[in-house]
Amino acid sequence: MRPNTDPVEHLIALLSRIPGLGRRSARRAALKMLTDPQARMLPLAEALRAAAEAVRPCRVCGNLDSRDPCLVCADPSRDQGLICVVEGVADLWALERAHAHQGAYHVLGGTLSALAGTGPEDLSVAPLLRRAAEAREVILALPATVEGATTSHYLAERLEPLGVPVTRLAQGVPLGGALDVLDDGTLAAALRARR
Structure with missing residues (x-):
């Protein structure tokens, strides 16, 4: 002070x-x-x-915890062959709060952004590629933004030679959402991702 x-x-x-x-x-x-x-x-x-x-970043996934590996990585009931890639720890905590994922995580530490000067070398890509070589599936749970889409595309290209299936989160109409208040991009994504 x-x-x-x-x-x-x-x-x-x-x-x-x-x-x-x-x-x-x-x-x-x-x-x-x-x-x-x-x-x-x-x-x-x-x-x-x-x-x-x-509290420190987990050496396996990048989560913040007082243990290393973190509580999530150390949990033997988790499916280590299913890796969910998130932008930051807040996203991992949100998925955990929702009990939406019972596999492993990987925190990238950001998204690619030319404007912010964030390139692949600034993200935790190399550790992801090492972990993905042993995985059954990699889920890209990145934001529905230009940066998130760019990062997802980049990672999908880098993961392709490993032969691991790469999936993305569904995007579109939120539960309880009215169509007339949604933006054009969300409506288009919802129609493309229909099932």
Whole structure:
């Protein structure tokens, strides 16, 4: 903290950097914590310190965990021959929360993007190719964006010589979605992926 900086304002500034918290929400959170710092702030500070010291990327899949390999990779009931490739850890956690996948994961660490300067060398592609050589199927669970589509195409080309089947997530009309409010791209993808 810089000298002459108000500790409350510094706390609010740090909290407002958290995704999903703007300055107003950070101010409310800071106020709530400051009303009982012994019960709210000190346990949070200790949890932050402990997580910063203990949590690391899994050497197998890239998930964040205090164990290596992570809890998902170490689970013997998981189908290690079925690898689901995701952009980031948040996607892996979302699939786990939904209990949607009982196989293994691979976190790429991003998507290809010429604008952001992200190339194949910036992603965890080589480890994926090594793991995919032993897999029965690779599922590309990447975002339905231009970058996600580009990355999926690139990975499919790189995986093709291995002879492993490569599938992608279905895209289209969400459950409960009304057709008249969907964009043209989503409607076109839904029609192409019909079954």
